[in-house]
Amino acid sequence: MFSHHCTEVTMKDTPHLAVEANKKSIQYAMEGNKEGWLALYTDDAVVSDPVGKSPMDPAGNGHQGKAAIERFWDTVIGKANIEIRADKRWxxxxxxxxxxxxxRNDLGxxxxxxxxxxxxxxxxxxGLIVRMGAHWDFDNMMEQLAKVSAG
Incomplete structure (x- = not known):
């Protein structure tokens, strides 16, 4: 019979670095904590939000480096009154x-x-973020904003 006297710490016993980064990113975005949010990223990180080409990223290569990521905060996240709910993490x-x-962005x-x-x-x-890609439907967002403007 095999003896199970293992003293190694399993991943379930310690916080997962990427999950912790996601939790902090959500927290700081909802608090409007720009400095805390930016500190989660490496100097050469890439943020694609949304992934692919969009008016926010016409080339579709993501926001590359801290300066570009800071501009993304200033033009998108920092202007939002946002509440983010994580439904599941893998x-x-x-x-x-x-x-x-x-x-969910409260527009007033x-x-x-x-x-x-x-x-x-x-x-x-x-535990610093080197790459973050958010997959979402840009056209759907524009449709929602058009309905609010028309309403």
């Missing part, structure tokens, strides 16, 4: 997680947009 290895989440006067997304986080051994 981990893959030590440094990746995928998160099903919903971002009872108006809001809701964006379902799948966000993929990759962190380094220190």
């Amino acid at each position: 981990t893959s290895g030590d440094y990746h997680c995928c998160v099903a989440q919903v971002a 006067d009872g108006n809001f947009t809701e964006c379902d997304m799948l966000a993929v986080y990759e962190v380094n051994e220190e």
Whole structure:
């Protein structure tokens, strides 16, 4: 018979680095904590939000580097009154997680947009984000904003 006297700590016993980065990213975005949010990223990180070409990223290569990521905060996240709910998180290895989440942006006067997304986080051994890609439907967001404007 095999003896099970293992003293190694399993991944379930310690916080997963990518999950922790996602939780902090959500917290700081909802608090409007720009400095805390930016500190989660490496200097050469890439943020694709949304993944692919959009008016926010015409080339579709993501916002590359801290300066570009800070501009993304200033033009998108920092202007929003956002509430983000993570519905489910999946981990893959030590440094990746995928998160099903919903971002609700309160536009005032009872108006809001809701964006379902799948966000993929990759962190380094220190738990800093090296790549984040948020998959969501840009056209759907524009339709929601058009309805609010027309209403």
